[in-house]
Amino acid sequence: MHPSFFNQLLLISQFELKRGFATRKGLLSIVTFGVVWYFILLYPLRFTADVLVEDNGSNQHFSFFDFIGFGSLQHWPIPEFGVFWHIALIIFPILSVTLAADQTCSDRERGTLRFILLRSSRNRLFFGRFIGVMIIQTLLICAAALSTLILVLTRDASLFTSALPNLLVITLNLIVAVLPFTAMMAALSATVKSARQATLWAILIWTFLAGIISGVAYYLPALSFFRLLIPGVQLAELTQLSGWQTLQLAYIPLLQSFILLAVGRWIMARQAL
Amino acid sequence: MxxxxxxxxxxxxxxxxxxxxxxxxxxxxxxxxxxxxxxxxxxxxxxxxxxxxxxxxxxxxxxxxxxxxxxxxxxxxxxxxxxxxxxxxxxxxxxxxxxxxxxxxxxxxxxxxxxxxxxxxxxxxxxxxxxxxxxxxxxxxxxxxxxxxxxxxxxxxxxxxxxxxxxxxxxxxxxxxxxxxxxxxxxxxxxxxxxxxxxxxxxxxxxxxxxxxxxxxxxEQQAATRFITLQMENAPAGEVITKFKTITGVLQVTNPQKNEFIVEYNPALQAQMDLQLIQCINMSHWQYRQLSHGKSLEEKLFFSD
Structure with a gap:
């Protein structure tokens, strides 16, 4: 009996999860993330939240937060989540560029992909790996969100019920925000020879794409819609939003992910292995 | 088929x-x-x-x-x-x-x-x-x-x-x-x-x-002529070729490499050519390392006419 498309997607993504959480290399990445997040939680996040709580509506510190682009913090009923939202919108896309860089490249260079493709199709492999990496990132986002919730509850346990909806919307937004970055890495990984190359190309392409499109849009405002092609273009605007408003811009990363995955699939289908 | x-x-x-x-x-x-x-x-x-x-x-x-x-x-x-x-x-x-x-x-x-x-x-x-x-x-x-x-x-x-x-x-x-x-x-x-x-x-x-x-x-088994490949031990090539050619049924003897001889023969005239060759080697007091029916793959692929 031939395994179905979804059965193979499940098997391939499960194997990626195993790579992420049960191999030495995967565990090292997770532990490193854990340590970095611990310090973010302990210092910038807790410190800023403490300042905001002490501020207690006096707006004494908001000119400073406005100055550094964190003005929307005042709209978040739970300050910790406001800070988490701002920090996570930077941290997780960056994490995605490194964590999702090796979706197929090293396996292709080593020849391991050939063993898999004797039993599966290129589409199943490409999307299975993408889903696997997305699940790993989703779990990390959930872990970070839960750690922030614990920080909130240690300050005031009565905030639990009001905190949950906020936490849900942040988590959902962050998952959507990392989608186009993961899709971009899937496409790059299908092209280059190593994870390091994929990360470097991602930084270069993103920088030039952002620079060129922004430049063109400045002189020809009619072409400003091309800015929608830049992964993360909505992040700056997102930081100014709070609560369920943040989902207003979700169509941008979803559209970008769709386009980038189509490009990656096209590359993968034509790649000599 | x-x-x-x-x-x-x-x-x-x-x-x-x-x-x-x-x-x-x-x-x-x-x-x-x-x-x-x-x-x-x-x-x-x-x-x-x-x-x-x-x-x-x-x-x-x-x-x-x-x-x-x-x-x-x-x-x-x-x-x-x-x-x-x-x-x-x-x-x-x-x-x-x-x-x-x-x-x-x-x-x-x-x-x-x-x-x-x-x-x-x-x-x-x-x-x-x-x-x-x-x-x-x-x-x-x-x-x-x-x-x-x-x-x-x-x-x-x-x-x-x-x-x-x-x-x-x-x-x-x-x-x-x-x-x-x-x-x-x-x-x-x-x-x-x-x-x-x-x-x-x-x-x-x-x-x-x-x-x-x-x-x-x-x-090869259905061909009109067959081959035997012989690996000899320090045998005089000229003498080996001359003596092998005297055996009934032998059509051609070649010496593609040192101590290697390929004997082409007509199986209709001499069905037990392998025994005849061994007998000839024995009588001439030569030594052989290996006798195999047919040509080696190398010969078939790269050196056949």
Missing amino acids: SSPIIQCKQLNHVYSGNLALNNVNFELAAGEPIGLVGPNGAGKTTLLGILSGFLQPTSGTVSLFDHPPGAKQLIGKVSALPQDARLDPSFTITEQLVFYGRLQGLTNPQAILEASRVLEAVSLTEISHEKPGTLSHGMAKRVAIAQALIGKPALILLDEPTAGLDPINVRTVRTIIAEQSSATTFIISSHDLAELDRLCQRILLLEKGILQSEILGQN
């Missing part, structure tokens, strides 16, 4: 501006192992890559069991040992073989049993929980052959299965192929002509991307 398991029609492949395969046409039926030979860069790996679905042909058509390479209908039916492909160093051998078995549609318990069976077939059960990085070259090659055996496929494409192996491992690989060839058709690409001579009844020769010839072992 049974229906072909592989059909290639007007197959061309251009790689970096060079024609790696040039109008290759052939059909292969299931049965004894088939050899694929040719010099470096002749297109052997490209041909096997196309058959395995790793490469797309530039033009022409290929089908395996009436399906294009890489079709889902071929999962579990066609397998391969890709040249220089290595397993993932992060997982144990068993973890990866079980994963491959699952992808072929086996349940988890079935895949575990199958992983154990194929490792046993290549005599490597003791390394099942090792990671690929700890294996020697010979072991890694045998593990790669083991993955090709998962699910008992009907066709296995082996690209250089004995390259870089020591004689003991070469013998092990040969035994594996011989043991499995009753249920599986093997196509073996190799530079080791002696090895292919032992294993294969049928040989495909590729040169500069062109399929030069198909050698069929069984045809």
Whole structure:
């Protein structure tokens, strides 16, 4: 009996999860993330939240937060989540560029992909790996969100019920925000020879794409819609939003992910292995 | 004749501006192992890559069991040992073989049993929980052959299965192929002509991307003239040729290499030519190392008229 498309997607993504959480290399990445997040939680996040709580509506510190682009913090009923939202919108896309860089490249260079493709199709492999990496990132986002919730509850346990909806919307937004970055890495990984190359190309392409499109849009405002092609273009605007408003811009990363995955699939289908 | 398991029609492949395969046409039926030979860069790996679905042909058509390479209908039916492909160093051998078995549609318990069976077939059960990085070259090659055996496929494409192996491992690989060839058709690409001579009844020769010839072992038995190849020990070549030519039925004696003689004879005139030659050697007080019927594969492929 031939395994179905979804059965193979499940098997391939499960194997990626195993790579992420049960191999030495995967565990090292997770532990490193854990340590970095611990310090973010302990210092910038807790410190800023403490300042905001002490501020207690006096707006004494908001000119400073406005100055550094964190003005929307005042709209978040739970300050910790406001800070988490701002920090996570930077941290997780960056994490995605490194964590999702090796979706197929090293396996292709080593020849391991050939063993898999004797039993599966290129589409199943490409999307299975993408889903696997997305699940790993989703779990990390959930872990970070839960750690922030614990920080909130240690300050005031009565905030639990009001905190949950906020936490849900942040988590959902962050998952959507990392989608186009993961899709971009899937496409790059299908092209280059190593994870390091994929990360470097991602930084270069993103920088030039952002620079060129922004430049063109400045002189020809009619072409400003091309800015929608830049992964993360909505992040700056997102930081100014709070609560369920943040989902207003979700169509941008979803559209970008769709386009980038189509490009990656096209590359993968034509790649000599 | 049974229906072909592989059909290639007007197959061309251009790689970096060079024609790696040039109008290759052939059909292969299931049965004894088939050899694929040719010099470096002749297109052997490209041909096997196309058959395995790793490469797309530039033009022409290929089908395996009436399906294009890489079709889902071929999962579990066609397998391969890709040249220089290595397993993932992060997982144990068993973890990866079980994963491959699952992808072929086996349940988890079935895949575990199958992983154990194929490792046993290549005599490597003791390394099942090792990671690929700890294996020697010979072991890694045998593990790669083991993955090709998962699910008992009907066709296995082996690209250089004995390259870089020591004689003991070469013998092990040969035994594996011989043991499995009753249920599986093997196509073996190799530079080791002696090895292919032992294993294969049928040989495909590729040169500069062109399929030069198909050698069929069984045809020799129906030929009007036959050959015997003799490896002698320090025998005087001129004298050997002169004496052999005096035997009834001998048509021609050649000396292609030092101490190697090829005797062409008419079996209708002398059916037991091997006995006649040994008698002649004995009477002349020469020594011989080996006598074999037919020409060596090297002679057939590269030095025949």
